[in-house]
Amino acid sequence: MSQINPILGGTTSQLVSVALDAALARHAAIAANIANADTPNYRPLMARFDQLVADLQGRVTDRTQDGAVMRDAALMQDALQSEPLIADPSAPQVELDMQMANLAKNTVQYQALLTAQGKLASLTELALSEGKM
Amino acid sequence: MIDPVTAIAVQLPSSVEFAPATQPPATDFASWLAQQVDDVNTKVSQADMQVRQLAVGENTNLHQVMISLEKAHLSLELVVQVRNKVLEAYQNMMQMQV
Amino acid sequence: MDISSIFDISAAGMNLERQRLEVSALNLANANTTHGANGQPFTPLQVVVRSGLTPFDAVLNAVNGGAGLAGSGPIGEVQTADVPNRQVYEPGHPDADTNGFVSYPGVNPVSEMVHLIAVTRAYEANVRVFNAGRSMAMKALEIGSGR
Numbered sequence: 001m002s003q004i005n006p007i008l009g010g011t012t013s014q015l016v017s018v019a020l021d022a023a024l025a026r027h028a029a030i031a032a033n034i035a036n037a038d039t040p041n042y043r044p045l046m047a048r049f050d051q052l053v054a055d056l057q058g059r060v061t062d063r064t065q066d067g068a069v070m071r072d073a074a075l076m077q078d079a080l081q082s083e084p085l086i087a088d089p090s091a092p093q094v095e096l097d098m099q100m101a102n103l104a105k106n107t108v109q110y111q112a113l114l115t116a117q118g119k120l121a122s123l124t125e126l127a128l129s130e131g132k133m
Numbered sequence: 134m135i136d137p138v139t140a141i142a143v144q145l146p147s148s149v150e151f152a153p154a155t156q157p158p159a160t161d162f163a164s165w166l167a168q169q170v171d172d173v174n175t176k177v178s179q180a181d182m183q184v185r186q187l188a189v190g191e192n193t194n195l196h197q198v199m200i201s202l203e204k205a206h207l208s209l210e211l212v213v214q215v216r217n218k219v220l221e222a223y224q225n226m227m228q229m230q231v
Numbered sequence: 232m233d234i235s236s237i238f239d240i241s242a243a244g245m246n247l248e249r250q251r252l253e254v255s256a257l258n259l260a261n262a263n264t265t266h267g268a269n270g271q272p273f274t275p276l277q278v279v280v281r282s283g284l285t286p287f288d289a290v291l292n293a294v295n296g297g298a299g300l301a302g303s304g305p306i307g308e309v310q311t312a313d314v315p316n317r318q319v320y321e322p323g324h325p326d327a328d329t330n331g332f333v334s335y336p337g338v339n340p341v342s343e344m345v346h347l348i349a350v351t352r353a354y355e356a357n358v359r360v361f362n363a364g365r366s367m368a369m370k371a372l373e374i375g376s377g378r
Binding site for chain 3: 095097102108109119
């Protein structure tokens with residue numbers, strides 16, 4: 001039973017929380033871009049987070065690195081508070097259909113994370129309630 | 134003359150869908166339960182890992198994550214309910230007047 | 232294949248169709264441009280589409296179990312179409328040559344309009360694929376609910 005601990009709020013919860021914050025930041029960027037679609041000389045924005053999170057990939061499956069992963073994730077969350085949105089280097093102007101596509105993608109990601117985290121938490125709930133809920 | 138109560142030999146299901154394929158089938162209830170607990174551990178750990186990959190954006194199938202979570206939930210529910218029934222049976226036994 | 236690569240493929244398709252629309256619109260708008268910045272009549276453009284999948288990508292796909300399809304959307308390059316100019320006899324036109332013929336761009340409005348219809352349908356098809364992918368993902372989230 002040594003690995004039941006992760007579901008009680010360790011690295012996984014931290015990672016999901018950071019990913020949800022990132023999804024909100026991305027939504028803010030897309031909303032700003034769509035609202036400013038007709039503004040002349042407007043540069044589309046993106047969430048800075050996306051560049052940071054690529055660093056985490058490949059490290060999350062190794063449980064021995066959990067401490068380092070948690071620290072990096074906490075740092076990312078703080079960084080997100082200060083300057084979440086930057087100019088998007090790959091998009092010189094707002095393209096509405098790309099923004100809509102990103103919006104749909106982001107929404108699915110957000111809901112998937114919420115549902116997955118809820119199901120993980122329900123495992124703990126099942127154990128705590130001894131199956132009598 | 135009352136016949137002695139004989140133990141009814143219960144053939145436990147081989148539970149292929151829950152136990153890992155590499156383990157030999159358990160010979161008695163205690164080892165079966167131990168196997169199931171290990172199996173729950175594995176499934177929960179795997180589901181947890183896949184949720185992490187989903188959060189970070191690694192290459193994960195969304196339905197695979199959901200299915201793993203559901204499998205883990207069902208395994209844990211099985212173990213918990215078996216444990217409840219065993220406890221209930223034990224308590225029933227203890228309440229018997231000698 | 233993860234969920235975002237499915238969306239990226241449809242997004243690339245929509246991008247391409249928009250590119251083709253822009254080129255068609257440009258051709259139609261400049262159908263009568265006899266005198267461009269370089270003094271020549273406007274040259275009609277076309278979008279040459281090639282698949283993003285190189286043979287190496289196909290090998291990589293086989294190795295990774297189909298995980299590398301994200302870059303396989305179509306890529307369009309805008310090139311000039313090799314179409315001869317229309318010659319119209321207008322002796323009083325400032326751009327008329329010595330014989331009185333004016334060179335108009337070889338843009339065929341009928342074929343451009345037909346092209347527009349095809350582009351619109353292709354764009355709609357991409358949007359439908361995108362929406363279908365999104366519905367499937369949302370349905371996958373319902374696995375195990377309703378207990």
